[in-house]
Amino acid sequence: MYQLNETHDPALRSWVAGANRPDGDFPIQNLPFASLRPMGSNQAFRGAVAIGDHALDLAAALAAGVFDAELEPVVRAAAQPKLNGFMALGPEAWSALRLALSRLLREGTPQQAALAPCLLPLSEVEYQLAHNIGDYTDFYTSVHHATAVGRLFRPDNPLLPNYKWVPIGYHGRASSVDVSGQTFHRPCGQLKAPDAAEPSFGPCKRLDYELELGIIIGKGNPLGQPIAIEQAEQHVFGVCVFNDWSARDIQAWEYQPLGPFLSKSFASTVSPWIVTLEALVPFRAGFVRDASDPQPLPYLDSDHNRQAGALDIQLECLLQTGAMAERGESATRLSTSSFRHSYWTVAQMVTHHTVNGCNLQPGDLFGSGTQSGPKPEEAGSLLELSAGGKQAITLANGEQRTFLEDGDTVVMRAHCQREGVVRIGFGEVVSTVLPAKA
Amino acid sequence: MYQLNETHDPALRSWVAGANRPDGDFPIQNLPFASLRPMGSNQAFRGAVAIGDHALDLAAALAAGVFDAELEPVVRAAAQPKLNGFMALGPEAWSALRLALSRLLREGTPQQAALAPCLLPLSEVEYQLAHNIGDYTDFYTSVHHATAVGRLFRPDNPLLPNYKWVPIGYHGRASSVDVSGQTFHRPCGQLKAPDAAEPSFGPCKRLDYELELGIIIGKGNPLGQPIAIEQAEQHVFGVCVFNDWSARDIQAWEYQPLGPFLSKSFASTVSPWIVTLEALVPFRAGFVRDASDPQPLPYLDSDHNRQAGALDIQLECLLQTGAMAERGESATRLSTSSFRHSYWTVAQMVTHHTVNGCNLQPGDLFGSGTQSGPKPEEAGSLLELSAGGKQAITLANGEQRTFLEDGDTVVMRAHCQREGVVRIGFGEVVSTVLPAKA
Structure with a gap:
């Protein structure tokens, strides 16, 4: 049911530092999720996506207004401290967010200036368990x-x-x-x-x-x-x-x-x-x-x-x-x-x-x-x-x-x-x- | 650590119907907890205590103002749809609420008139699991x-x-x-x-x-x-x-x-x-x-x-x-x-x-x-x-x-x-x- 699509295109390159290294973990074709906050801070944890040497803070990205209105509820779920609500939405929602993030993080996107302040260096974040585990x-x-x-x-x-x-x-x-x-x-x-x-x-x-x-x-x-x-x-x-x-x-x-x-x-x-x-x-x-x-x-x-x-x-x-x-x-x-x-x-x-x-x-x-x-x-x-x-x-x-x-x-x-x-x-x-x- | 105290006194009798039957499950010496609501209703579930043939609706009892002010946070926790917060409070809080309920449900309490409307017949309630079970x-x-x-x-x-x-x-x-x-x-x-x-x-x-x-x-x-x-x-x-x-x-x-x-x-x-x-x-x-x-x-x-x-x-x-x-x-x-x-x-x-x-x-x-x-x-x-x-x-x-x-x-x-x-x-x-x- 998950199909190859434009998000998997090997030719895609990102404007984020470290995302285009051939031996990196987090190219634009990956886009994994976590819950994190700035290291040593007392801020709330929030959902994020890894890209290159950075994490895109989804709460900040949502506030930056870069997502289409119909996708905002999905981003809001993915920006929570725990991602259970996002996980519950199902594959259509996950795919829609992946596609939007892939487009926003590609070289040449007009949203680069709006999103750049939403990036946190991976070396400066701390994580929590991203979801409550029922069983x-x-x-x-x-x-x-x-x-x-x-x-x-x-x-x-x-x-x-x-x-x-x-x-x-x-x-x-x-x-x-x-x-x-x-x-x-x-x-x-x-x-x-x-x-x-x-x-x-x-x-x-x-x-x-x-x-x-x-x-x-x-x-x-x-x-x-x-x-x-x-x-x-x-x-x-x-x-x-x-x-x-x-x-x-x-x-x-x-x-x-x-x-x-x-x-x-x-x-x-x-x-x-x-x-x-x-x-x-x-x-x-x-x-x-x-x-x-x-x-x-x-x-x-x-x-x-x-x-x-x-x-x-x-x-x-x-x-x-x-x-x-x-x-x-x-x-x-x-x-x-x-x-x-x-x-x-x-x-x-x-x-x-x-x-x-x-x-x-x-x-x-x-x-x-x-x-x-x-x-x-x-x-x-x-x-x-x-x-x-x-x-x-x-x-x-x-x-x-x-x-x-x-x-x-x-x-x-x-x-x-x-x-x-x-x-x-x-x-x-x-x-x-x-x-x-x- | 749990000691015999006045709540266990075999001489205690309750003003609630059915509580003083010798073969009953729920005399005033018992006072067990559940989460329930009127049968067939769409109301929220709430914490309750069994007494005789009835359940005392703790949300209603709290609203009736029968508890001492310092006990109200405990009652509020016990009146929730899920009792995990009440369970987390520990034995001092559980004992304090038990003692207060024992006194309120005894024959001769001046609070009988205030509490009687908070009773639901056990035959007319439905239950939910009273607590989220982590493991x-x-x-x-x-x-x-x-x-x-x-x-x-x-x-x-x-x-x-x-x-x-x-x-x-x-x-x-x-x-x-x-x-x-x-x-x-x-x-x-x-x-x-x-x-x-x-x-x-x-x-x-x-x-x-x-x-x-x-x-x-x-x-x-x-x-x-x-x-x-x-x-x-x-x-x-x-x-x-x-x-x-x-x-x-x-x-x-x-x-x-x-x-x-x-x-x-x-x-x-x-x-x-x-x-x-x-x-x-x-x-x-x-x-x-x-x-x-x-x-x-x-x-x-x-x-x-x-x-x-x-x-x-x-x-x-x-x-x-x-x-x-x-x-x-x-x-x-x-x-x-x-x-x-x-x-x-x-x-x-x-x-x-x-x-x-x-x-x-x-x-x-x-x-x-x-x-x-x-x-x-x-x-x-x-x-x-x-x-x-x-x-x-x-x-x-x-x-x-x-x-x-x-x-x-x-x-x-x-x-x-x-x-x-x-x-x-x-x-x-x-x-x-x-x-x-x-």
Whole structure:
């Protein structure tokens, strides 16, 4: 339903500084949304769109009178501190605003003088979570991750029988999701070594990140009314980068029989910028099942999903240890992966989630699940990279890690790139581990 | 921290009709909260307190000018359509309003004439969910339920090793929780018989209820700041009756390895009236562990919890089949149970939930988990009563059930009763199963 249109034209150039760099995250073909304000100010947060090295303050742009009258209610919704109202408007409204912004930000627009004062340098803003998250659901869409983790627990039978049929997911904790910059104390909880007679209480010793995408729901559905796969993408507002922190030792002891709980609810961190599905149209890919795998059940299958259901988004995870930070060294790369490897598409997640009648609401968050690629070095968690903590990995500066240490900063990035198309980026999600509270 | 005080005095009598019946749910010692409006009206919902056969409309009572000036902000918060703001005020405010209402509703108050017009007959009101639920967590606190369900899957080892150490819980779906009167279509989903080679898609065949209490959080805690067990009850606003519907066949196929998902997110129904923890003070009981069971780890242990951590709340589940409804027959009782049997207390649930730093927010909902008693006939689900669907139960009118059929109405009630104390009730939660959508 989202089509290539003039907003995707690779020839478009913007008058805003930094927007035309070939390696930039935020060219005029991207136009992602966030909620922000000038750094250190007490001003209200407001909706904004990234362009080059700047954010266009939508509240200021609205006040500048540059939008057509019929679009003003849409801009007003997008300029709010929380974007749930804008997300609820649906794809026609999102597309109309995208088109208007694309035209206003192009080289040669007569509105440049009016809009220039509405730009804030990205280096001088601070973010908040752009939407209230009613419910957060974490999926488990990487078959490579599921197999690698399963192998640690069940060497002979790593992948459970339901995996290739059911888009596995579980309800997560919404209250502890926050935006990039979130710091958190290493969580405490019950731990039990396999050979210990009883559990003990203390700080998590196997703290891990999970390299995920976040999927943000736009228009919801009423309770009792499933969303067919043909309509599923109309309910998706956009995508961000998502670090779903995990306490592996707490998880191992608590998770049977009802799933992860406190091992996941101490913090989860999203990137501030949400890239719309429309911006991702040039990076869609066919969704192909191996001949050896079962075809999706009919409710999870459609022509569009087969032809263009996948999204070719590259993911990257980096680590800056406390020692690196002290010496001013930048983060070192741990792994790269791609959402192209996902066993299920975004549309399949939406449709499966609602097939029982469950209602989604604007601003709901889906995690994609840890995105690990087919190669061991493409793993999206330390649990996998360190073979369950048995083989420490050596960083570029000689430090070693099995799991995260206090003071470690994890950086995750994503981008899309393809021949003949302008690269678009997601920015990054950055978060630092603080010591456990005494 | 909640103490016996003049509001609990068994000698108190109210001037409101029906409040002094010994078998009533809503004597003046109870004073539970709900959000309601005149039935069939388009008026705004508003906070109310149950008394006898009536609800005291708090918005009307506020307008009648019967409250002291310093209490008016509290009443205003309690009179809103959603009570989250009132819940956030904390126990001092809740207690102050309870005391004022107790005095205003006693026989002989000079305010009777001013308040009488603020009463609405309970038979003429309709309810909404009294609070926005940010997050819903379902616990699993009945060791009898955990053992009975575990026995169906693992006859030799019914209870998992973590059960007696960890207050097991999982994140639930908040969006599909609604108030008594909720109807829902039988959910569809993936089903797989144990002997089938592949799953198929269709309506759930093993639809079940779960007899639970709902626990509603009042004051929250900031992310990263656990709530010690000594303070835990100060964060609890009150308790209601809760039917956590379950699709057993969907659950069996989907739940490994991350827990229940679509088997639980199609509907969950709470009773409209929330009984405060303060009203429950006369029904507190000691929390005693069998000598053969491990003592709670220190973070889950306190003098108060040992001496008075348990709540002696009686639960009851009834079924009215479609055939009974057609013939005008009332619901027949399926089982009774008590929250006294819970393996974990409310305070232990709160403290465990936050020990990793997880933040609770006003209006968050905890399910207690299915409350089954030690005897087989005290089971809180059909899964247990029918031995996993193998032995149909026979109802009073001769009908049989293994799981729920279309048109079945499930009624759950709760009350507290003890020698020398006035009985208090929770009202009921009622909900009907509609056929699957074509």
